[in-house]
Amino acid sequence: MRRVFALTLSLALGMGLGTAAHAQxxxxxxxxxxxxxxxxxxxxxxxxxxxxxxxxxxxxxxxxxxxxxxxxxxxxxxxxxxxxxxxxxxxxxxxxxxxxxxxxxxxxxxxxxxxxxxxxxxxxxxxxxxxxxxxxxxxxxxxxxxxxxxxxxxxxxxxxHPVYSWRGMHLDVSRHFFSVSYLKKFIDLLALYKMNKLHLHLTDDQGWRIEIKKYPLLTEKGAWREFNNQDSVCMEKAKDNPDMEIDKEHIIQRDGKTLYGGFYTQAQMKDIIAYAAARHVEIIPEIDMPGHMMAAIRAYPFLTCDGKSGWGKDFSTPICPCNETTFRFAEDVFTEIAALFPSKYLHLGADEVEKTSWAASPACTEVMKANNLKSVEELQSYFVKRMERFFHSKGKVLIGWDEILEGGISPTAILMYWRAWVPDAPVKAARHGNQVIMTPGNPLYFDATPDRNSIGNVYHFEPVPKGLTAEEAKSIMGAQANIWTEYIPSEKRTDYMFMPRMTALAEVLWTHKKDYDNYLQRLNVQYARLDQLGVHYRLPDLDGFTEDNVFVDQGMLAVKAPLTGMTIRYTTDGSIPGMQSPVLPASLPITTPQTIRLAAFSPAGNRGDIYTLRYRQESYIKPVTTNPAKQGLQLDYFKGAFKTTTKIKATADSSMRVSNVIIPEGLGHGDAFGARLQGFVYVPETAIYSFFLTCDDGGRLYIGGKEVVNNDGWHAPLQKSGQIALEKGWHPLKVDFVEGGGGYTLKLEYSVNGGKLQPIQNSNLAL
CATH class of the missing domain: 3.30.379.10 (Chitobiase/beta-hexosaminidase domain 2-like)
Structure with a gap:
């Protein structure tokens, strides 16, 4: 999977859905x-x-x-x-x-x-x-x-009319496999919202999903695998979320082993292509090489430089660009792919290549010398350019992930930009004369778990990167969202991950006029249509609580359904709420520490997120007795890769003062690091405060020496929340943060007594 860390440094107000009354x-x-x-x-x-x-x-x-x-x-x-x-x-x-x-x-x-x-x-x-x-x-x-x-x-x-010609969705069918019927359902949803490109990621380390007649082992062996560590994660999560259960139709028994997988025959794919064409959706196939080829290498070991397969420092062993047998294989495969797919585009992938085996190969040394190549990056460019010439012989245009910039890029290749931590990549490509498709990880990697900010982040995405002139901006063909499926094992989970986020992207790319509140009102009307279509979409967020909740004398759980006809059901015994669970009353008194689980249900029975609310009783925490002297917070910076905030080393490498809970732009320069922000926060009234911490990667919030929000560990942008009872005055505040490398998101918001989310003002932070 392409690991993505996005750059979002500003504090922002939360976006709320329009009311059902307005929608009607x-x-x-x-x-x-x-x-x-x-x-x-x-x-x-x-x-x-x-x-x-x-x-x-x-x-x-x-x-x-x-x-x-x-x-x-x-x-x-x-x-x-x-x-x-x-x-x-x-x-x-x-x-x-x-x-x-x-x-x-x-x-x-x-x-x-x-x-x-x-x-x-x-x-x-x-x-x-x-x-x-x-x-x-x-x-x-x-x-x-x-x-x-x-x-x-x-x-x-x-x-x-549309503003952008490329309005796409990507679906990875390699990590987890999806049926022909589901692909048609997916295409129907693209067509309903005027999306016109479907980028199918057909091959990867975990599976080869398209029949190649000249190399039958690609699907006989490469399309099937035993359960891996990603499947194990899905199985564990399925205990609390049925959507995470692996679709059983793709599990078989063979030679005494349980295998997962599947593939599309060329006849099946022709049927899918025709179905899409009738709905004016163009399917672009991706056969990812030279990296991400373990499924093929296991079937045909001659593809590597040394006949071995496995994992290097970061990624799997790639195929060898220094043997003519490799190019013969690649050209044979793409000959069949070019004949099968009528699209003028072929996607070569060419991302995340582990080049250590190339550096150690005598054959590669000879090829580099013969072609005056000075680095393995230029060797990758040699492979890509040679494959592009072959694509041209078939009347096709090459698309590659933005790593094809490294080592030099042909002016006729199309660059698909995904690495948000390399912001100048699309600018360089456009100025070089290349066409560019925008698909940065934040917010367009739809495999990232959605939260209350996800739809707004997509809706406010700007396809044209900063720094381009109006003329250069014409090189931006449009954008697409990507669904990588390591942890998306079922069709229901796929629906949940891309709907309704895709509708926001559809409006960005077709209309390109920002009217977010009006869009949300129209979206509310769309849910009834999606119910009828059997789409297991993500329901709008519920508000009025956090994951960890506090009451002093007595609390009150009051949750308003954001959609007409929606019911909210709950349990107190730890079980998952179902259609038979009791309906949550308008106000539920909380008088004892307990755990409540909530879930919303659409009129069609589609269940939304399962919320686990923990309640504890506390007294108001008293403030410090002295007033802090300086405005702002101290930020301590720690070089290194820390998987969790608890692993941050003892001594900071540098320190600075910042105005708020932010990471200054450019800190770390794309490397992994840790950070600690410390100071005091002023609480203007005695109340119960809810804090919402959004992190990419991980973070923890402490107030008054108590942990309020735990959003730790490396992950894509994700919001978590917690409550604390505070007396009026100054309270110690600490935020620990870890970044795994790339870009980063850190955002802290709060609400008072369940009110509107808002940022902490600079004037309320001090040292």
């Missing part, structure tokens, strides 16, 4: 929102007597007409009679408009008498149908025929 008032709950939409009075009513007027070039748009007819049948149980000429009365008119600029551009005019869609190309008609679908009631979803008497479409005028 929305007539146009479209995601992504159109570029221009003018509301009109009234509505157009689709019934069995509505006529469909076809465009002049009917054959060109036959797929889109079929999609529209299917949508109508899902609502009213019948398709519409068609005609080639406009008639009076209740009609839907599809019209080709060659004056529109882009293939995905469309216009829509809806009045009480007529619904007209104009587009230049089939893709534009399909995007228009996705918009029309979201204006129909959610009840049409998840069925082949419906029983509604009519479909009411609110009147409007809109003009719409």
């Amino acid at each position: 008032d929305l007539r146009y709950p479209i995601v992504p929102y159109p570029q221009q939409l003018v509301p009109m009075e009234g509505s157009f009513v689709i019934t069995g007597s509505t006529r469909l007027v076809l465009p002049a070039n009917t054959r060109l748009f036959s797929n889109e007409v079929a999609q529209l007819q299917s949508l109508v049948r899902q609502g009213i149980g019948t398709t519409l009679k068609t005609t080639a000429s406009t008639t009076s009365g209740n009609v839907i008119v599809l019209k080709q408009d060659l004056s529109l600029a882009g293939e995905e551009d469309y216009t829509m005019t809806v009045s009480p008498k007529q619904l007209q869609i104009s587009a230049k190309a089939p893709a534009g008609f399909f995007r228009a149908i996705a918009t029309l679908r979201q204006l129909m009631p959610p009840a049409i979803e998840g069925r082949s025929t419906g029983s509604l008497r009519a479909l009411n479409i609110p009147a409007l005028q809109l003009n719409d």
